[in-house]
Amino acid sequence: MLNLNGITVRLGGRTILDRATAALPPGGRIGLIGRNGAGKSTLVKVIAGLAEPDEGSAEMPRGARLGYIAQEAPAGSATPIETVLAADVERAALLVESETATDPHRIGEIHERLIAIDAHAAPARAARILVGLGFDDAMQQRPLDSFSGGWRMRVALAALLFSEPDLLLLDEPSNHLDLEATLWLENFLKSYRATMVVVSHERDFLNNVVDHILHLDKGQTTLYIGGYNAFERQRAERLAQQSSARDKQMAERQKLQAFVDRWRAKATKAKQAQSRLKALARMEPIAAVVEDPSLSFSFPSPQELRPPLVTLDLAAVGYAADNPVLRKLNFRLDPDDRVAFLGRNGNGKTTLARLLAGQLQPMEGSMTASGKMRVGYFTQYQVEELDIDDTPLEHMTRAMPDATPVAVRSQLGRFGFSGERATQKVGSMSGGERARLALALITRDAPHMLILDEPTNHLDVDAREALVQALNDYEGAVVLVSHDRHMLELTADRLVLVDNGTATEFAGTLDEYTDMVLGRGGNGGGSATEGGAKPKGSAKDARKAAADARERTKVLRNAIKAAEADMRKHEQRRDQIDLAMADPKSASPADAKRNMTELMLLRAELTEAIDTAEARWLEASEELEIQSAA
Template sequence: MSAIWRKRPGGKATPFETVLAAATERAALLAEAEHATDPHRIADIHERLNAIDAHGAPARAARILAGLGFTEEAQHESLDTFSGGWRMRAALAALLFSEPDLLLLDEPSNHLDLEAALWLESFLKTYRGSLIVVSHERDLLNNVADHILHVERGKTTLYAGNYDQFERQLRERQVQTEAARANQEARRKKLQAYVDRWRYKAHTARQAQSRLKMLARMEPVAASAEDASLVFDFPSPKELKPPLIVLEDASVGYTPSKPVLSWLNLRIDPDDRIALVGRNGNGKTTLARLLAGQLAAMDGKIAASGKLSVGYFAQHQIEELVPDDTPLQHMERLLTDAKPGAVRAQLGRFGFSGDKAHVAVRQLSGGERARLSLALITRDAPHILILDEPTNHLDVDAREALVQALAAFGGAVVVVSHDRHLLGLIADRLVLVDGGTAKDFDGSLDDYRNQVLGAGSSKGGNGQDSGKRVSRKDERRLAADARERTKTLRKAAVQAEAEMKRLWKKRDEIDALLAEPADGLAASDLMKKRGEVERHLAAAEARWLEASEAADQAVSEV
């Protein structure tokens, strides 16, 4: 059995009706039962309806829609009243409801918020059929997949295990490939040297010819590819005294008579890493726009440092790039007084160096356009980055590079994202946007996940209340205490890891130069540089180990 949705559903049908209609066998049997007259056929129909749990279908359809974010009221509204993203959710719900033997999903979480993505992951973990999923969500791949099919350079390789296990196997394979390539190159040079020396000597011409044939038959081992799309480097801002932004009983919205959010009391400091969580439609983007200065407070008070610079990223900015202009032209329009070197330096931070700066935007991939947008909004080294779904166009490796860049960023970060892996590594403070306001969520991302999925019962294993169990309020207080104690340590560990990766790359570049023919003086300088890199690398590894162990110890003590 299979089911395919090629376009967004629409029309006057409701999401609930659309999902129920996906059970084609149930619909056909119910229609036949209305007109059947043969008692034996009627009995067969009802027996089959019981077998496929036709009577429980409406409740199952409602549960799937609720999991994907549809309220009970929304489930019965016309699809024409929904945006394209919500209609895609309805299509996904119908597909899941139909329970095909093979379920093929291409980026299923792109139109979902964090809450719906968490529910989808939980659903797919227990799916009874076969599943093939194309996704850039690392946590989804880790928790759902048991095999990874890697597509690279027109070839596919199947790896057993989840994404983390695949990545480990891939690194090992790349190390083996590089070693094989280096060995082959050494052998090639040795054979070529023999041929060059002896091919014109009568007594060795035959041996030289034999080695020449060996060279011709030798298939080159391809070097591991370096991906320029993995370049992110946010310029760190000048220091500002805290707080950066303070909201006091503020309200914000689009019409004066109906604010989207009210009674907002928030403070953002330079070292804050904040994730805005809450279902789509609750006002996360509205709050982000208020903090970015794109919306004014309708009531209450908002105070910000006079020298505050804000970088705001939203999906619509990618669509607003001029298709026929180059990254260099886009940056020159914004940095009118900057020297050409400064303009190119900012582009180079995000991988647009050399000829890449002169490629028209229409020829760039979605990930490259996202990088260009991030380069444009950070041109003035903002004190706070406000990112609304920054990973939608990025693949897994690019998302990892973004995480590293955000960890090394010297300002505050406020992010809206359905990528739990990014939030788990970046955010040390959650702000829940719900019920017409926004408040700090006193718990971890896992606490929030459990709340969304309805977990975290205070009952003991026998189903009775456990008197010895710590109260949920105390659990949240202890979790907040742990986060506060380990925030600086975890930040130091992530920054040290980013420095280690930079130094590994620098060392590889020096090794590549050392492998090329050069005079003794140049080789000596390179060896000195390599020694310096090794010393810095050892120091970074020590800082990473010390910070990681200290953070783990602090958590265990709490």
């Protein structure tokens, strides 16, 4: 479907892509991964035809339609539903032509084609996509100019998904989404039948959506079979082999060099010494496996405070005195708490975070906080507001005016800005590096509570793992707003659902919350509003309706779970077979005894089983969507 042929791109004298080559399988779901600044977005732009490589090419079959989201969010007076429907260019053109055509033969052709592309069902399909991405009926009818940039980017994503291109290119599609919309998108992409290339740093998203990983490292690409976990295992094995091979090579080089040094001057051994010298010259050095020292997060530990840190008693908070976003907030936060806020964007998660951070005051009720408590509050705005002409050292020096140069450097070093990294311009840094700098700035005074609002945007997978480790080592309280389930699962031990104009403890697990979201409307349901408007109906009615919906669709949800379990089981077994085919020494004893023909037949059987389970999953999911919408 897509061939990358020796693509080389140089920017500012630096080689970004260095003869990147890969043959991507037709219908493959490819996860494109790599460290921040590795060149993933550059490669996607080359594939999309928006950037011209210095060498090489990206080749697609003639006539294949490619879909890619432009950097600019759509704007204007058109509504989201109109914008999404317009993305099907053929349908839009046929409808316009049908209004003016006079030739009966042509009119017949137009209507036949409209039936063939299922044009009459398009509005319902467009609406389902928009609902899945958080747009209720009222929001679908509002002009685009009334939405923020993040919501307009959701419209762009909806339009792209609706257009169903033959090659779908998605560059970090969940960056503008909340957890609920991310779950819907993941489900949608599972059933997408065309080829897709997805740039993502979310481990769970990659494990659940893609079947190949294209790893971009040092300008070159390597294709792995399986999701992210399979890639990580295969990558670790490859690095271990590389390290072992390097050690053997170094020993061989030392042996050859010792012979040359000893016998070069002796006439009877001169030819042998010369031949070994040539062997040394021909020996291609194996690169050492180097850990990136910049992958560092270490939050300073605060002085201990007695609990509670914060108590809310029937508090209300918002931006207009007569219209609070959240009411009846009863909430307690202790020094060792790890809390995740759940709920759709616009329901008030950020408003509640700002209240805890002291940026907003309660309109009603009370908020009691320890007088000595220091809060570190991270948002994407802080990343965007960094001065691009200054260095990390200059930023931190201004933020710590009374600190010694050693203390300033020490705080920067906690986040990977040591040596020359501390004096590079912010303008030359990647988004992930800027996020690390913002985290370094907000934790400079060892806060007792960290409030992190989408901290993983722009962080690559390795940096996210480092952040998870740092949060687990941190001795203060943590409040998280994030769509990264992997981070929430490993970090949070309390879940708070922000919905229906208040915040309540969610008694279940994150998996149970995921089931509730996907079972409630089949499309990530629930009403989403921008600006925190309250959905209609009481919380009691909403809970009853959700319980009724779960009971009504229990059989289908169980069928979906069973199909997903079968897919995971067969995919894991197929990964084992792939490993046995690639490296028999690493295979299980049983697989190592099989010959290549047996392994290939077994792999084909597993692939067929995966397809069967996937068909069951799709059938049950479609039926669930129909019943839930009823």
